[in-house]
Amino acid sequence: MASIQVPGGTIPVEYSADVVVIGAGPGGFSAALQAARMGVSVLVVEKLDMPGGVHTSGFQGSANEGVGGIHSELMQRFAAEGYIYQADENNHPDWAGNPLSHYERMKAAGSEFTRLTFNPEGAGCVMADMLHEAGVKALYGTTFVDCVVEAGSGNDTIRAIIVENASGRLAIAGRIFIEGSGTGQVVARAGAPFVAGGGPQPETARWDGVNRPIPGGLLWTMSGVNYQSLVRHQKHAKDPLLEKVIAEAQAAGDLPDGLYRPRMGGKGVYGEAYIGHPTLDMSPMAAKGTYVLWQNVPYDMALRMDSNGDDQATAIQLLRGYINAEGKFLKKYVPGFEDASIASIGRFVGVRDGRHPVGEHVFCLDDVRAGRRFRDAVTKPMSKIFFWDGYRPYTFEVSFRSFLPKQIDNLILTGASLSFSYETIFMVMRNFPWCTQTGEIAGFAAARCIEKKLGPKELEWTEPYF
Ligand SMILES: Cc1cc2nc3c(=O)[nH]c(=O)nc-3n(C[C@H](O)[C@H](O)[C@H](O)COP(=O)(O)OP(=O)(O)OC[C@H]3O[C@@H](n4cnc5c(N)ncnc54)[C@H](O)[C@@H]3O)c2cc1C
Known part of the structure; x- marks a missing residue:
């Protein structure tokens, strides 16, 4: 060069x-x-x-x-300044054990939970x-x-x-x-x-014997979500993971490939316990009707976002595109999101393993x-x-x-x-x-x-x- x-x-x-x-x-x-x-x-x-x-x-x-x-x-x-929001079974019935819940999905359905978040801004x-x-x-x-x-x-x-x-x-x-x-x-x-970052992980952390870097991630929020209406859809349409509406949107060409990837199998950080997996999940945050959602840098992109400007730019472009598509999909296809909109997108794609x-x-x-x-x-x-x-x-x-x-x-x-x-x-x-x-x-x-x-x-x- x-x-x-x-x-x-x-x-x-x-x-x-x-x-x-x-x-x-x-x-x-x-x-x-x-x-x-x-x-x-x-x-x-x-x-x-x-x-x-x-x-x-x-x-x-x-x-x-x-x-x-x-x-x-x-x-x-x-x-003291009014920036803590509490979600619990009173304002979020059917949230414990809900597969869309980022943190509470592993809990027994109907069990007690308290989730505290602070308003980031x-x-x-x-x-x-x-x-x-x-x-x-x-x-x-x-x-x-x-x-x-x-x-x-x-x-x-x-x-x-x-x-x-x-x-x-x-x-x-x-x-x-x-x-x-x-x-x-x-x-x-x-x-x-x-x-x-992204060095070889110990055997206990591998899935399928494959070594994958811990991906970076971008968080974003949607406000105006009607949670009760979402739960009604999950129950009545027998669509707890929104698979039916996802399939419908995919058939109509409304979802880009790679946006909703299935949860990875296996145990440990790349399996069930991995936070920020690339599938649809959310968590109540900051105010009623506001949820934070996750987009991770796909596993198959060996990004070095902390040391390679090209990788960083590619990740930002890709994740913004996903968020745009996901926001539109939720609004158009998922009951409870009709009046919702993207409220904010994190100011940077975080590096988990730098x-x-x-x-x-x-x-x-x-x-x-x-x-x-x-x-x-x-x-x-x-x-x-x-x-x-x-x-x-x-x-x-x-x-x-x-x-x-x-x-x-x-x-x-x-x-x-x-x-x-x-x-x-x-x-x-x-x-x-x-x-x-x-x-x-x-x-x-x-x-x-x-x-x-x-x-x-x-x-x-x-x-x-x-
Ligand atoms: C996507 C994601 C999700 C996470 N989820 C959780 C979680 O659920 N629970 C948990 O406990 N931890 C979580 N973590 C880990 C935790 O957030 C980080 O380990 C922690 O924030 C690190 O703190 P830090 O102060 O070292 O760096 P950071 O929080 O990264 O802060 C670094 C600061 O430095 C600034 N900065 C960077 N470069 C420059 C520069 N060149 N000039 C000037 N300023 C600069 C940045 O703008 C930023 O404000 C998550 C991390 C990521 C990336």
Whole structure:
């Protein structure tokens, strides 16, 4: 391919801060908030128009009671500001056990359930307020593009990041940098080691012996849905999965190939337990008559959306086309959707399995299976079920060294960019509460480093934060 010479030269250092955070998803947001609350100067760059990442801009608004710290504070604040919506058997009779229900379909029909969601747009406003109240300088509409790295005799140091926004291309200097991009972008730009996503999964997670990357996904909402009318159709037409209306629409040429793919067989993440499978499912969200729906990047497209612009563009085009077709199909063919319309589409196709930075310790399934305990554990032992490993419950710890990327001295990892192997992805290392906790831990560590004039790798971690 042809190349072109670009002018070199200098660019202005427009801002500087003690702690510079790249990306304001759950990880970056809570890192920025915690560090600012400890009295250091904090600047965060976020390319979209609000904090919250996948959970606001990406519409993944699952709420719960909170796991302590900033995560619980968020849940309480969303509730206090009227942004939590509760679906239960009173307003959604026949929802438990309904095959269209994303989360409750495995429950016994008629059983009790409570589903809490937060309104992603409202939540984004609250999170922006919280950063503002804490004195964080938040540069929205600002995209991180590169790092200025100074080589050392041992490790390297990031001196500044390069960003682009309405002011043009500028530099931001800092002492400690925090990786909150969700896809290890700072690590990659700084030249530090990482493992690309989509690597070979353990045998227990395979289906048919085939290795498939965990697909990225795009969430969207429809409002104006008459739920009772939908349930009446499911019962009276004996069409619980909407197969009859799907067949009708297909025969009429109203559904593109590939839009409704059958659920994959098998067990584990690619079988029954896989969330975000490419078939019709939905979940009540934000308000009466509003539902969130999922479109996953098809399994057979080996997309590297975090590192290949072509793949990313193809995925966006494809999924938008599917959403358009699905919205029209539901309206035209499915009782209960006559007055519904597409309300919103997530601002980005989320990457579930992106780059995995290589840290001073890489958290892996063996740590969990062996029940390894770490002198520098960031939390007391946590208990979780590991889907990857046959639904087994484990109690485990995570070392602070999993927050420290190899090769760079002044970068701290958070959220989906922590150092972990892909087998630990599912429902542990990349879940929302944990990503928020890792951000808070990173923010605490960064502020401590500034106070004590230490680098993150010199900080002695002696007791769990949570
Ligand atoms: C489709 C999907 C569904 C999911 N469902 C669930 C679920 O049901 N439950 C659950 O617990 N977890 C779920 N997850 C996982 C969870 O959402 C993520 O692991 C978590 O959001 C990661 O947090 P993060 O802060 O690391 O990154 P993200 O949430 O990805 O946030 C990264 C932020 O950085 C910003 N950013 C990125 N690049 C740049 C740049 N170059 N310059 C400036 N800003 C940038 C982005 O705009 C974004 O705001 C899901 C993930 C996806 C993708």
